[in-house]
Amino acid sequence: MKRISLNINGKPVSGSVEPRTHLADFLREGRDLTGTHLGCEHGVCGACTILVDGVPVRSCIAYAVACDGAKIVTIEGLDDDEITRELREAFKREHALQCGYCTPGMLVSARDLVVRSLDADEHDIRVAMSGNLCRCTGYVGIIKAIKSVIAARRARDIAAVAGGGRTMVGPAGSGHASAEPADGSPRRAAPAPPLQSASTGKSRLSVDPTWIPQVSFDQNFIVNYPRQQVWEMFGRVREVAACLPGASLIGEPTPEHVEGQIRVKVGPIAAEFRGQAEIERDESSYSGKITGAGNAIRSNSATRGVIGYRLLPARDGQSTEVAVTIGYTLTGMLAQFGRPSIVQDVAAQLTAAFAQNLEARLGGKTTADLSSGGGGLDAGSLIFSVVAGRLQELFRRLFGSRS
Template sequence: MIVRTTDARTIALTVNGRAVSATVEPRTHLADFLREDLNLTGAHLGCEHGVCGACTLLVDGEPARSCLTFAATCDDAEITTIEGLDDDEVTAELRAAFNREHALQCGFCTPGMLVAARDLALRLPDADERRIRVGLAGNLCRCTGYAGIVKAIQSVIAERRARGVAPGGAGGRGLGPVGARPSRARPTERARTPAGPERAAAAAAPAAFIQDFTPAHSFEQRFAVAFPPDEVFALFGKVEEVAACLPGAFVDAVPSPERVEGGIRVKVGPISAAFRGAAAITRDEASREGRILGAGADGRSAAQGEVRYRVAQGAEPGTSEVALAVGYTLKGPLAQFGRPGLVRDIAGRLTADFARNLEAKLAGRGDAGPTPAAAPSGLNPFRLVAGLLFGRLASWLTRVRGSRGASD
């Protein structure tokens, strides 16, 4: 069933240096808007799942998949398509190198490949083949076998470095996946944004000061602890001890009972991040409820979220049930692994470890989790995906049984 909406939104953005104002539906993808409304067909549509990279363009100077980006989220952004790179020096060098090294055949992947190659030419310190191939992993080509593409990019990087052009991009601004740096602010917001060290501190400020924070995703977790609720809730008030129970978590400082500075290390397959930031903590002794609201970043990925917890009487006397409500928003490279189902699976495994370590801490045992300096154990992506598949299969079987029971 197709659900149509009339909740259109007017956006103002800059496309290839030209101011554009348009009304778009919330579901309209940036690629469709550019191709159908602005007749900019350089961004090609292939898989439409963010896998092939044919639709890659620049959003605020950073490569992005336009088939997965909603046009409505690009309000006040600067969009650059392959058409907007006609006079770009690096792209001109890459075009010549692609011709010289026979790095294109049918040409369908070439616009997105050039955008990705430009990012590599600006960012990589040297013409390292392995790093180039890793950087091109999100751009697929069915014709060339990639050898010519890699050689072309290598030659451009080598020539630029030989001329003394340092990596980092124009004006010293590093390029990378969308979310690697804050998006452009509106003029009124820019006037209020501090500069220098104050700006860095503001970026790591706790999300508690952002009263209208709305998480992109949320989920709930519950676990039981074989200790009375008062003891469990009292331990939740000892931030450093609780952090030691959560794999990968660490605390740098506790300026006050209402504020903590630290972070968490996350590793999923080839992607790893150490989010550092701050959080605001509130607790209600009477209801045994608490809230942690914070934000952090690792320089490329950023996260913001909240955790609400409630400690209640368990099923058996002297036991507790802990209910967690988690809401979060991810940006940057780690966001591609941040699909809600995958995050819930990861959270389930972390929660199980946390509950076990929490009980060990309450019991006074010495196996109450990693030290703050310890790195988290890597999460097996294949096991996570298998768990998701089995979970969906079980859900499907449940629905089938339910529909059969209703028909009987």
């Protein structure tokens, strides 16, 4: 058993739980908060959705111990919430519920969408709510209800909150959870709040020093220009970004901070990741590190990554070897295409395109001359070429061995 402490619907709660206990079971059986419904118990139907630290979470697949110290809000805790009250009225008006079993989770997810949506776009609503299943209504009334609340709030000049107030990528509640140290020392504190940009007042990326990427790998390439020239080029953020297929910057970058976006298309899934990154450079060792995070609301995907690089002289100093270490964590719909072996092969092709564009830029060519893929990065075609290459290699081994 493990002792945990939570804040549930504004009240401090403590209890002992088995490490395997799901948050939904802890709430329903331990706190009698039965408004949190259990449906599939696989994180698919969305009936058990609650708020953990302000973020919608499938409580049937979240361990209670992983949320130790977190702030939990269930449907019971939203009785007096203004947005939820408006959604309840809209659901009633638009006949957006029948049996009501999915409704608590539906309202929690809808509330998050109302908070962060700039406008009442029906397609965006359908995509964002696709993780909440209903067997009764056919969704038409649900979509109308959510759309009407978003439109009404924006008409009253209630602005959307970008990203719903999220400050970091990762499982909700994970910033609080930690194991009890064996020596009795204090448990690790939650990550510090995000920094504020002095120039824009916008939230700066919160970098958790304890974050470990799910996948890490290395890439090396040669640039046919001296190391000092390549190093100076790497310091010009806007020019470097123009060399990366599908990438563009938002606003004016600084030597330490950049905000941007990259368009990715994988088959029928199109995503536009928007995020920010912190930049570190060490001229004495010709090395640097870029730590970034971003999310794509339309595809409900998020990513966090770190890129470390080091410039080494090559070919008697006339060329430069760029040694890159890449680490990333990818969640959401696009995670299904994030198998490490495929990502590494795709990264190799992207690296080759980046190196080609970098040399072109160093040679004096403009952005228009680069193969940067202004329409976005078609990762699907890259993955197809990778798979095709692997199949060709397989056939070569099979039939080559018989000859």
